[in-house]
Amino acid sequence: MVEPIxxxxxxxxxKWMSEAGYNLFNLSSDKVYIDLLTDSGTGAMSDRQWGAxxxxxxSYAGSRSYYRMKQAIKDILGFDYIxxxxxxxxxxxxxxxxxVKEGDVVPGNSHFDTTKGHIxxxxxxxxxxxxxxxxxxxxMHPFKGNVDIKKLExxxxxxxxxxxxxxxxxxxxNTAGGQPVSLENLRAVKEFARSVNKPVLFxxxxxxxxxxxxxxxxxxxxxxxxxxxxREMYKCADMMTMSSKKDAIVNIGGFIAMNSEExxxxxxxxNIIYEGYITYGGMAGRDMEALAVGLEEGTDxxxxxxxxxxxxxxxxxxxxxxxxxxxxxxGHAVFIxxxxxxxxxxxxxxxxxxxxxxxxxxxxxxxxxxGTILADRDPETRADRFPPLELVRLAIxxxxxxxxxxxxxxxxxxxxxxxxxxxxxxxxxxxxxPIMRHFTVKLSKV
Ligand code: F0G
Numbered sequence: 160m161v162e163p164i165x166x167x168x169x170x171x172x173x174k175w176m177s178e179a180g181y182n183l184f185n186l187s188s189d190k191v192y193i194d195l196l197t198d199s200g201t202g203a204m205s206d207r208q209w210g211a212x213x214x215x216x217x218s219y220a221g222s223r224s225y226y227r228m229k230q231a232i233k234d235i236l237g238f239d240y241i242x243x244x245x246x247x248x249x250x251x252x253x254x255x256x257x258x259v260k261e262g263d264v265v266p267g268n269s270h271f272d273t274t275k276g277h278i279x280x281x282x283x284x285x286x287x288x289x290x291x292x293x294x295x296x297x298x299m300h301p302f303k304g305n306v307d308i309k310k311l312e313x314x315x316x317x318x319x320x321x322x323x324x325x326x327x328x329x330x331x332x333n334t335a336g337g338q339p340v341s342l343e344n345l346r347a348v349k350e351f352a353r354s355v356n357k358p359v360l361f362x363x364x365x366x367x368x369x370x371x372x373x374x375x376x377x378x379x380x381x382x383x384x385x386x387x388x389x390r391e392m393y394k395c396a397d398m399m400t401m402s403s404k405k406d407a408i409v410n411i412g413g414f415i416a417m418n419s420e421e422x423x424x425x426x427x428x429x430n431i432i433y434e435g436y437i438t439y440g441g442m443a444g445r446d447m448e449a450l451a452v453g454l455e456e457g458t459d460x461x462x463x464x465x466x467x468x469x470x471x472x473x474x475x476x477x478x479x480x481x482x483x484x485x486x487x488x489x490g491h492a493v494f495i496x497x498x499x500x501x502x503x504x505x506x507x508x509x510x511x512x513x514x515x516x517x518x519x520x521x522x523x524x525x526x527x528x529x530g531t532i533l534a535d536r537d538p539e540t541r542a543d544r545f546p547p548l549e550l551v552r553l554a555i556x557x558x559x560x561x562x563x564x565x566x567x568x569x570x571x572x573x574x575x576x577x578x579x580x581x582x583x584x585x586x587x588x589x590x591x592x593p594i595m596r597h598f599t600v601k602l603s604k605v
Contacts, residue, residue, distance in 0.1 A: 247402025
């Protein structure tokens with residue numbers, strides 16, 4: 160699909176941004192020139208995917224399209240039991256309904272916000288065990304998504320084992336900057352999990368990008384195909400949740416997959432209550448067809464190389480100008496280090512949000528804050544939680560923009576970089592929801 164995009168004036172953007180309460184989620188898309196809010200559901204589907212859409216079987220039970228999707232998941236990821244859901248957070252909701260109870264503790268590597276939300280909503284706790292290197296944007300560690308095994312051991316020493324239902328690994332680690340987890344680390348976590356008799360869950364939204372980084376950065380895997388690496392990765396997982404809107408390149412969809420038939424029976428009850436019957440779970444038959452094709456296309460090396468090279472094109476241009484970003488450049492996005500960019504703006508005034516708003520005002524480009532607003536308040540003290548990094552994420556949709564668009568983004572940031580000393584104040588909150596406030600928060604200028 161090709162969509163027109165529209166230029167706007169600075170005056171128009173000032174007005175729209177003020178009406179939107181300085182929250183980029185509140186803007187209608189026609190007010191955005193280049194939309195890097197997310198790479199989720201925003202990819203362009205291929206000719207093969209659109210063709211498959213026409214063959215969707217919309218039977219309520221036992222649809223042919225369900226079996227096609229099930230086969231693709233078996234072939235690529237190796238799981239026997241699957242449950243379709245309408246998107247990733249729905250997969251979390253259904254699976255966690257079976258596995259997470261009040262008072263539980265779920266260790267992992269920088270849980271994504273919906274993952275953390277579904278844990279905290281159940282009055283359980285998410286504990287971040289990501290390696291410390293991830294929190295230094297200048298550190299060139301090739302696998303900043305890795306789990307720190309020592310931190311993981313610490314969690315098991317601190318809490319009773321019956322309170323820990325599973326270990327979660329997010330591949331790639333979105334919150335830390337689209338950073339991959341090495342195969343070596345996945346194996347180490349699995350070995351540890353085996354020793355404490357706990358299952359491992361992969362939050363798999365960007366599993367193929369993770370496999371690409373393993374191929375190009377982990378010497379032992381250089382000669383393996385993406386598919387071979389994916390199979391090796393998933394030997395370390397007992398179950399997975401998937402937001403298919405990322406690496407399966409569809410506009411909507413998700414699933415849970417697992418090795419245990421017993422668990423499948425347990426989650427099917429929740430799937431029927433929350434999502435739909437077990438062979439469609441909130442998805443149309445045609446969408447399951449597109450997902451099956453998307454899984455194949457999303458694990459193609461040439462596609463992954465062109466995608467990740469585009470992210471590098473943008474990131475390297477920013478590095479050339481000295482603009483501080485998370486390094487090495489991640490899989491689906493460039494993450495700008497907002498505290499280094501605008502050190503004079505207090506963190507209490509939401510520095511990453513300030514920079515994201517500035518980029519929109521400069522050129523109509525919509526990124527997203529991955530910082531204090533996203534981190535929500537502490538559920539007990541209700542104080543703002545200041546995460547180790549304040550980032551502005553520029554997520555690149557799959558197969559949508561050209562490198563020409565990336566150049567426009569780079570120059571817009573350079574313009575702000577050149578006048579950065581003139582930006583000294585941020586924003587304060589006028590309205591916020593009790594959980595996941597970033598979607599609907601309203602702000603005003605300090
Ligand atoms: N896990 C990860 C790692 C994610 O990045 C997301 C979504 C989800 C789970 C939830 O999936 O959106 O299909 O319900 N990430 C999007 C983003 C929203 O912009 O990074 P969902």
